[in-house]
Amino acid sequence: MTGGAPDEFGLIAELFAPLAAGFPGALGLADDAAFIAAEPGFDTVATMDSMVAGVHFLPDDPPDLIARKLIRVNLSDLAAKGAEPRFLMLSAAFPRDVGQDWLRAFGAGLAEDVRTFGIHLIGGDTVSTPGPLTLTLTALGRVKAGRGLKRSGAKAGDTVWVSGSIGDGALGLKAIRGLLTGISAAYGEFLSGRYRLPHPRVSLGPRLLDLAHGAMDVSDGLVQDLGHLCRASGLAARIEAARIPLSPAAAAALELDQSLLASVLTGGDDYELLFTASAEAAETLADLSSQLGVALTGIGRVEPGDTGKVTVIGADGREIPVVQGGWRHFGGGSQSGE
C-alpha cells in the first residue's frame, strides 16, 4: 500500500500476509488456496459469521475494534462447540472510498487478536462494494474426534448455565445511542465497550467437553438462543430472571429502569456460552469458574414440554411474557425483542 489509494494486492501483502506468516500452509497469502494437513484424532470445526456496517456494528466504530469483534464473534461459535481456534479466512468488501488510515487500523486490530488467540489468517478475498462495509469470517478450530458439543445434547432435568454476564452488549448499544440515562459515565463506557468488543469464552469452551450436555453461544438474545438449544434437544426450558447474571453496570441500569430487563432477555450481542449440565456437575463447574476467572451461573432447567418453549419466571413467581426472544434479520415484527 503506497501513495494514494490502496491497491488490492498491496493491501493483501501489507495488512494480511503478516498474519499468515506463522503458518506455512497459507503460502504467504500468495497462492490460490491454503493447505491444512488433516490431524488424526481431531475433528475440524468450521463456522462463519458476517458483520455488516449499520447492522452488527456502527459505521463510525473504531476500525481496530470492528476487526477484533469480527474475530471474536466467530471464536465464540468455536468455543460453544468446545473447539480450540486455529485458522481464519476473511472476506472483506470495503467501500471504494475506504481510507488508508482506516485500513491500517483495521489491520492492526486483526493482528492484535490473531496474536492474542494464537491463530493464523490463512486466506480470504478482498473486494470493493457500492454498499456498506461487509466482513465475513470463516473460523476453523479443532476438537477431539466425536467429542464436540452440540445444541442437541441437553437432557431433561439438566441445569441451564450461562458464562459471564448477560445484557451488557445490548445495553451498551443503547448507551452509545444515548438511550441509557442516569448511569455513571464509567458504567456507560463499560457497557459500550462490551458491545464493541465481546469476550468470547475461548478457554472455557474446551473445558466443558466432559461436563456440558447441550451447548451454544448467545448472540441473538438469551431467550431466542435457549429456544434453539431446546428445540434441537426436543425439550423446553424454564429460567428465572432474577438468576440471570448481570454486571454491576447492567444492574445499575436495571435498577433505574426495570423495562431494560427486555434488553437482557432478548437484546443479544452477548457472546457468552449457554449450556446445560446435570445437577451433579455443579461443584466441578464452580471449581472451573474460579480456575478460569469466568463466572458460571445456573439460571434454570431444561424439562420435557412444548419443544423449544422457554418460560421466563419473574421475581414474583409469575411468568414474564416474551413476544420475540431475540434478533431476527428477517421476518420479525421488530428486529430484536426489546
Ligand SMILES: Nc1ncnc2c1ncn2[C@@H]1O[C@H](COP(=O)(O)OP(=O)(O)O)[C@@H](O)[C@H]1O
Ligand atoms: N447462508 C447459509 N448457508 C449455509 N448455512 C447457513 C447459512 N446461514 C446459516 N447457516 C447455518 O445455519 C446454522 C445456524 O446459523 P446461525 O443462526 O447464524 O448460528 P449462530 O447464531 O451460532 O452464528 C449454522 O449451522 C449455520 O452454519
Ligand SMILES: Cc1ncc(C[n+]2csc(CCOP(=O)(O)OP(=O)(O)O)c2C)c(N)n1
Ligand atoms: C448497529 C447495530 N444494530 C443492532 C445490533 C443488534 N444485533 C444485530 S445482529 C444481532 C444478532 C447477532 O448477529 P447474527 O448475524 O444473527 O449473528 P449469529 O447469531 O449468526 O452469530 C444483534 C443482536 C447491533 N449489534 N448493531
Ligand SMILES: [Mg+2]
Ligand atoms: Mg451465524
Ligand SMILES: [Mg+2]
Ligand atoms: Mg454466531
Ligand SMILES: [Mg+2]
Ligand atoms: Mg452461535
